[in-house]
Amino acid sequence: MKVQQISVFLENKSGRLATLTRTLANENINIRALSIADTTDFGILRLIVDKPDAAYLALKRSGFTVSETSVIAVAIPDHPGGLAGIMDVLAGAKINIEYLYALPEKTPDKALVIFRVERLDDAIQVLQSHGIGVLKGEEVYGL
């Protein structure tokens, strides 16, 4: 139920993102979703790709500082209050969210959101027990 996310340390200077995406392109790796968190000096790029292990190795070989992080992908009902319902469930279980970002939507009635939370296993369990869909890694990579 966990999704492998690739995180990369990026200095805030021109051309770094270009080098990175080119590296992935050369390995024929497709990006499913991405998000950047940044400070004044550096940023951390988070990526969901179709081949996480290959991406990790390719980036490392090119000299990037990379790590793999486990996240969850949650299918959220695409109507007002959909996300709020999920938040209530997690808050009820006292699970903190580190960050979240959305995947480009590919289904008509569900929005897909990536969550990085504390206590990942508990989060999966509590979401499922409330009938909320948590996607398998393969489902997300293959979208």
Next chain:
Amino acid sequence: MIWNRPMEAMKRADLEKLQIERLKKTVERVYHNVPAYREKMQAAGLTPMDVQSLEDLRRLPFTVKQDLRDHYPFGLFASPMRDIVRLHASSGTTGNPIVVGYTRRDLDNWSELMARTLTCAGADTDSVVQVGYGYGLFTGGLGAHYGAEKVGATVVPISGGNTKRQIKLMQDFGTTILACTPSYALFLAETLQESGIPRDKLRLKAGIFGAEPWTEEMRRELEYRLQITAIDIYGLSEVMGPGVASECPVKNGLHIFEDHFIPEIIDPVTEEPLPYGEKGELVFTTITKEGFPVIRYRTRDISVLHVEPCACGRTHVRMSKVSGRTDDMVIIRGVNVFPSQVESVLLSLGLTEPHYVLVIDRVGTLDTLEVWVEVSEKMFSDEIRSMERIERTIQRELESLLGLTARVRLVEPKSIERSEGKAKRVIDRRKLS
């Protein structure tokens, strides 16, 4: 092992007698052969007869780097050019280079001193010594080279740079002792790690590292990464080149080869000599050199002298690792900062890679200090706040050590320039008129 026990473990009383005798000869030599020294002594109302004891040395005027530049190229030589068999010179990026000349006997002495140094690192006839110091006008390469030959080791005169080749030969030739700058040793260690060559393919046992100040923490790092014993060696071209002082296996300070050099520590501001145990600027007088003797040469290196007996049996005085140079020192908002202080903080925290640079700038009338340091794979987290915590921890430690706010900036691995010789640790962007 001690290369020359009669000299290196001589009773201090005997050593002092030898020093006085040699000092007197040197003073006479420069007085008669070098007009610049004679004029300086005359201006101070001194003749060679005034130097009868080691205390009298303090009456002689200092020699500074500018004196050496002013008499470019051969003005301070105390031997006729027909007796000079070798020249070395500094790079001279800021004006005339400093040129030093050696007689045949000077070269013999120099080899002897480097043989002592290498023996401190365990070198013998079975050793393979890879000399990664630059060959040429710089004294590092040839100094180590002749010392290793004197010991009877096998010398690999590869010089600096060409890292891939260094590693290949280290493996193929079974190098046991590496001689290079500590910053280059670190780069070699890093490259070795990446190359995936298993440690048991190497026979490396020791390194003699010098030509730039480095810290105890850097020693731990090098010893851990290369699985060797790392020995600090000290020297400067103006005095001899490498081979002025070397750590013994006890690694509690560097023995200064006092049968060839008389060290002093002075207060760099008042120029007053300081007693053993006090920190100040190192000053050297050579007492065996013929071609280019120096009298009370101010090195700008900061150290402390210790005279207590050493467990290794050598009786020569020990200088603590050079903690900085008065001319490496940068003054930021009135605070004296040495790059080595920053290095010791970074390495003892271990949160980042040991590659760093200090960037100093002036915004309006205020000096700013930024410390750029490479993020380490081990410590990388994808949470901004843990990365910011690393920056803050380093910043706090630096602030408590330096008494100065430094902005810490994490940069990508390998983005700080690697040096094949002396590392560049400071970028000063202040426009000082």
